[in-house]
Amino acid sequence: MPADRRPARAVVRLVRKQVSRGAYAWASIAFLTVYATAKGYTATYPDVNGRQKIAALVQRNPAFQAINGVARRLDTPGGYVTWRVGGVLMVIVAAWAAVATTRVLRGEEDLGRADTVRAGAVTGPQVEAATLMALAGAVLLVTYLVFAGLLAARLAVAGSALLAAAIGLSGLLFVAVAAVASELFAPRRRATQVAATALGVCFAIRVVADGTRGLTWLRWCTPLGWAEETHPFTGNVLWPLLLLAVLTAALAGVALGLQRRRDVGAGAFADRPAHSRLVLLGSPARFAVRSELSSVAVWSASVGAYAVLVGLLAKDFSSFVSTSRGFQDVAARLATATLTRPVGFLALIFTFFAPPIALMGVFQVGAARTEEADGHAEVVLATAVTRSRWLLGRVAVGAGAVVVTSLVAGLLAWTGTALKGGGVELGSMMRASLNMLPAALLFLALAVATFGLRPRLTVAVGAGAVAATYLLQLIGALVKAPTWVLDISPFHHLAAVPIAPANTTAATVMMTVAAVLVAVGVVAFNRRDVAGL
Amino acid sequence: MIRIDRLTKRFGSTVALDALDLEVRDGEVFGFLGPNGAGKTTTIRLLLGLLHPTSGEATVLGLDPWRDVVALHRRVAYVPGEFNAWPQLTGTETLELLGRLHGGVDEEYRALLVKRFDLDVSKRGRQYSKGNRQKLALIAALSTRAELLVLDEPTSGLDPLMEVTFRDCVGEAKGRGQTVFLSSHILSEVEAVCDRVGILRAGRLVDQGTLDDLRHLSAVTLEIEYTGPAPDLGGIDGLETIEHGDGVLRCRLQGSPDPVIKALAATHVTNFVMREPSLEELFLRYYRDAG
Numbered sequence: 001m002p003a004d005r006r007p008a009r010a011v012v013r014l015v016r017k018q019v020s021r022g023a024y025a026w027a028s029i030a031f032l033t034v035y036a037t038a039k040g041y042t043a044t045y046p047d048v049n050g051r052q053k054i055a056a057l058v059q060r061n062p063a064f065q066a067i068n069g070v071a072r073r074l075d076t077p078g079g080y081v082t083w084r085v086g087g088v089l090m091v092i093v094a095a096w097a098a099v100a101t102t103r104v105l106r107g108e109e110d111l112g113r114a115d116t117v118r119a120g121a122v123t124g125p126q127v128e129a130a131t132l133m134a135l136a137g138a139v140l141l142v143t144y145l146v147f148a149g150l151l152a153a154r155l156a157v158a159g160s161a162l163l164a165a166a167i168g169l170s171g172l173l174f175v176a177v178a179a180v181a182s183e184l185f186a187p188r189r190r191a192t193q194v195a196a197t198a199l200g201v202c203f204a205i206r207v208v209a210d211g212t213r214g215l216t217w218l219r220w221c222t223p224l225g226w227a228e229e230t231h232p233f234t235g236n237v238l239w240p241l242l243l244l245a246v247l248t249a250a251l252a253g254v255a256l257g258l259q260r261r262r263d264v265g266a267g268a269f270a271d272r273p274a275h276s277r278l279v280l281l282g283s284p285a286r287f288a289v290r291s292e293l294s295s296v297a298v299w300s301a302s303v304g305a306y307a308v309l310v311g312l313l314a315k316d317f318s319s320f321v322s323t324s325r326g327f328q329d330v331a332a333r334l335a336t337a338t339l340t341r342p343v344g345f346l347a348l349i350f351t352f353f354a355p356p357i358a359l360m361g362v363f364q365v366g367a368a369r370t371e372e373a374d375g376h377a378e379v380v381l382a383t384a385v386t387r388s389r390w391l392l393g394r395v396a397v398g399a400g401a402v403v404v405t406s407l408v409a410g411l412l413a414w415t416g417t418a419l420k421g422g423g424v425e426l427g428s429m430m431r432a433s434l435n436m437l438p439a440a441l442l443f444l445a446l447a448v449a450t451f452g453l454r455p456r457l458t459v460a461v462g463a464g465a466v467a468a469t470y471l472l473q474l475i476g477a478l479v480k481a482p483t484w485v486l487d488i489s490p491f492h493h494l495a496a497v498p499i500a501p502a503n504t505t506a507a508t509v510m511m512t513v514a515a516v517l518v519a520v521g522v523v524a525f526n527r528r529d530v531a532g533l
Numbered sequence: 534m535i536r537i538d539r540l541t542k543r544f545g546s547t548v549a550l551d552a553l554d555l556e557v558r559d560g561e562v563f564g565f566l567g568p569n570g571a572g573k574t575t576t577i578r579l580l581l582g583l584l585h586p587t588s589g590e591a592t593v594l595g596l597d598p599w600r601d602v603v604a605l606h607r608r609v610a611y612v613p614g615e616f617n618a619w620p621q622l623t624g625t626e627t628l629e630l631l632g633r634l635h636g637g638v639d640e641e642y643r644a645l646l647v648k649r650f651d652l653d654v655s656k657r658g659r660q661y662s663k664g665n666r667q668k669l670a671l672i673a674a675l676s677t678r679a680e681l682l683v684l685d686e687p688t689s690g691l692d693p694l695m696e697v698t699f700r701d702c703v704g705e706a707k708g709r710g711q712t713v714f715l716s717s718h719i720l721s722e723v724e725a726v727c728d729r730v731g732i733l734r735a736g737r738l739v740d741q742g743t744l745d746d747l748r749h750l751s752a753v754t755l756e757i758e759y760t761g762p763a764p765d766l767g768g769i770d771g772l773e774t775i776e777h778g779d780g781v782l783r784c785r786l787q788g789s790p791d792p793v794i795k796a797l798a799a800t801h802v803t804n805f806v807m808r809e810p811s812l813e814e815l816f817l818r819y820y821r822d823a824g
Binding site: 530 | 578582583584602606607609613616617621624626629631634635656657660670
């Protein structure tokens with residue numbers, strides 16, 4: 001009897017539907033990011049002189065290469081784009097791919113939906129293979145748009161293809177890693193943690209390898225390092241991609257092998273035994289703290305790690321700027337900050353901390369929406385808890401998380417400068433932290449209003465607004481958009497605290513608007529039906 | 534206890550509940566019957582203030598479910614049709630959370646209920662089967678000793694043994710003077726525990742009353758076995774033949790059986806059974822007639 005391929009195709013179609021929204025979003029962001037970075041390079045460094053200066057600064061200083069990855073030939077647009085966004089996109093695409101994978105593999109099993117699919121005329125490995133194929137398709141879409149973005153910015157075809165392929169294969173590798181994690185661990189949260197830890201370790205090894213003199217050999221110990229060894233635009237070495245492909249295929253094979261051996265819904269490792277702890281159960285807000293603590297800790301740690309690095313770099317960077325005339329012009333145009341002192345560099349950089357912190361706030365409101373969609377809010381709201389108390393409790397926890405993360409960023413950036421003897425005061429950095437809050441909280445408040453009015457769009461509107469303003473700034477600066485266009489972005493109103501005084505007018509306006517938005521959200525939530533998915 | 538007055542709820546163009554009138558009295562166990570999609574859950578969510586009525590109104594314990602949320606919910610306990618337990622919380626933690634949010638429960642009674650429903654409360658929410666999640670919601674609700682228990686198909690997923698425990702608990706609640714509003718489509722359950730029932734179809738109440746009322750108003754079933762020539766029952770008012778087989782006649786009768794018995798005088802009857810319809814028959818008739 002010939003094999004019926006229709007059930008497997010149905011699985012592919014199902015998974016494609018589940019991941020396509022994220023794929024389109026990330027593909028668009030990736031396209032715009034590489035395109036804007038390449039275009040921005042030629043605008044910022046129009047002549048050879050400036051290009052050689054930035055190249056000399058970064059290439060001579062490993063600390064600059066820790067986060068973004070190895071820097072080669074920054075005096076060429078291709079080399080610059082690869083350094084500036086290549087490494088970061090590899091990690092972001094890998095992280096997205098891993099999360100999407102555990103969602104459609106382990107997440108579907110947790111919810112019991114996998115049973116329905118597996119009751120069809122397909123075997124477990126067929127479902128898994130079809131799922132992986134659909135996920136690979138999503139990663140390919142992102143890869144293709146990276147390639148298109150690079151070509152659109154008129155970079156060399158071979159280098160563009162190689163960089164896009166390196167980013168795409170990093171994504172595919174972490175689809176496979178997350179697939180193995182989904183086979184071994186239940187529930188989804190644990191599988192995601194394991195896959196994220198694997199990515200974190202790969203990234204950390206690469207950070208050490210690229211950020212430390214004399215440890216470049218360490219690059220061979222991490223797949224993200226292999227991707228770097230392709231030297232896009234600067235050397236175009238193809239064979240490290242083969243390493244990535246072989247490892248990806250091997251892990252996918254392991255996942256399929258494990259799939260054959262286990263029960264649906266079960267992991268190889270048993271769930272940790274439960275111990276009841278009765279703390280933080282007394283009110284909706286306390287319960288929100290309990291539920292969100294671990295995710296807020298991860299956000300704070302990530303933002304904090306970046307802050308430390310920024311602190312460590314502040315001194316080197318400011319001394320570079322003070323000796324580089326071309327760059328001073330740019331800096332003056334980018335912001336009113338003077339970048340010739342470490343504190344100036346930090347002041348400018350800190351305005352870029354606001355978008356990720358705003359995003360975290362949006363996700364906190366998104367967690368409230370998930371509670372509602374899962375039917376948990378209904379049970380809570382049937383007890384002696386008003387809707388206002390429930391929602392405001394969660395909003396307070398989200399706002400608290402935003403404040404804590406900001407302060408952690410300020411504290412750790414100061415720690416970084418202190419380690420380098422940068423002479424920046426702790427108080428100044430705390431003020432820089434607080435300066436971000438109104439803009440970040442504004443997006444949280446927008447999510448709250450959306451939650452009240454159109455609950456299903458809570459995260460889409462909130463995160464979409466953050467992404468849109470980020471892209472507005474990126475592209476607006478590039479095309480020298482008129483000020484009123486840039487002024488649409490709340491982040492554009494952040495003064496470079498501590499070297500400039502805080503823009504109290506803007507802060508007051510933003511906090512007022514935020515308060516109104518929260519009020520709208522609460523009132524609308526009080527008036528609408530409690531809704532499921 | 535509960536008064537519902539021309540309560541209507543639309544979701545977009547769908548009418549989920551169409552001018553529903555209903556009354557539940559203090560201390561009674563009220564069965565709310567209807568097939569899937571009839572509007573049972575919508576009614577319950579309106580009574581709890583989780584949904585906003587399109588028109589009409591409901592008062593529960595003399596309070597407005599939409600405005601007097603806290604005052605009302607302190608006196609009401611709710612079991613949803615499908616309780617999706619928090620995956621990360623253990624049974625103990627879930628009971629603690631819901632108890633505290635309700636504003637206090639009878640902890641001794643809760644411990645007893647855990648024992649009676651034979652639930653292992655040390656497991657996490659995600660490890661519970663559907664039946665065990667339902668037990669968790671039932672224990673949380675019953676342990677509040679609230680004046681009004683609103684139960685939305687509470688026994689879906691429970692095994693017959695636990696179903697008995699549930700019926701006992703409902704009986705005890707009634708004994709203590711608690712009012713129970715029980716939505717269900719398990720007719721034997723409703724027959725066993727409910728004082729009065731309301732039957733809902735496509736968002737409208739088709740009938741309400743005690744089970745006896747509904748039975749008396751309804752037709753009885755006659756089963757006549759005979760030998761020899763078939764009886765002629767034509768022309769009797771309110772009689773409708775359901776089935777006429779070899780020596781067996783089954784029919785439905787509305788009104789007095791007297792004309793039937795007289796018409797059978799010439800027939801050699803070997804067996805004569807007249808019985809009131811079961812709730813199931815009532816139920817099916819309501820839906821078939823309207824179908």
